[in-house]
Amino acid sequence: MTITSTETLSEARRELLDSIAREFLHNSQRGRRLLAVEGETDTLAARFADELAAVLVDQGQPAVRVSLGDVDEPTLRSATVEPFRAGTLPGASDRDTVVVVDGRRLLNLSVRGIWHFSVWVLAGDELPHAAVNVIVDATDESAPKRYFYDLCKLPPSVGERR
Numbered sequence: 001m002t003i004t005s006t007e008t009l010s011e012a013r014r015e016l017l018d019s020i021a022r023e024f025l026h027n028s029q030r031g032r033r034l035l036a037v038e039g040e041t042d043t044l045a046a047r048f049a050d051e052l053a054a055v056l057v058d059q060g061q062p063a064v065r066v067s068l069g070d071v072d073e074p075t076l077r078s079a080t081v082e083p084f085r086a087g088t089l090p091g092a093s094d095r096d097t098v099v100v101v102d103g104r105r106l107l108n109l110s111v112r113g114i115w116h117f118s119v120w121v122l123a124g125d126e127l128p129h130a131a132v133n134v135i136v137d138a139t140d141e142s143a144p145k146r147y148f149y150d151l152c153k154l155p156p157s158v159g160e161r162r
Contacts, residue, residue: 006054012143017048017055019146020119020134024098025061028116032085033098036106036114038129039121042069044138048121049102062094068103073110076103081114107131122147 039045056063083089084099120129121136128135128149137147
């Protein structure tokens with residue numbers, strides 16, 4: 001998937017994306033890294049993943065976008081993770097590439113350990129996923145906000161998709 005431009009982003013959206021990209025790069029500086037973006041609304045998650053990948057590129061980080069839709073673990077591993085780690089995923093030949101993936105069931109317990117970083121995009125009153133690095137409230141798309149939730153109040157299965 002082609003990385004989009006960040007020229008049309010609102011200032012608030014750009015600032016949030018920049019801060020998330022900096023946090024990710026601070027914690028995962030080198031190597032082949034996998035970043036997952038999921039949410040209740042596939043469209044919002046895909047848009048956020050597109051823009052986050054573009055911001056990473058703007059910051060000098062090689063990045064590739066992959067949009068998977070509804071995916072199961074074997075397909076995720078065979079079609080994306082294994083080729084990426086082997087250096088054969090199209091567009092991801094640089095040893096310091098980040099693959100930004102959106103889709104459904106990316107954060108299920110069986111695959112949660114694959115990701116170096118994960119983002120959940122809220123679009124209303126739904127509960128956030130219980131095991132992510134960053135929660136984004138994108139109800140106001142021009143001014144999304146980082147959302148902090150007391151995850152101790154959630155059962156570990158919140159967000160798990162069957």
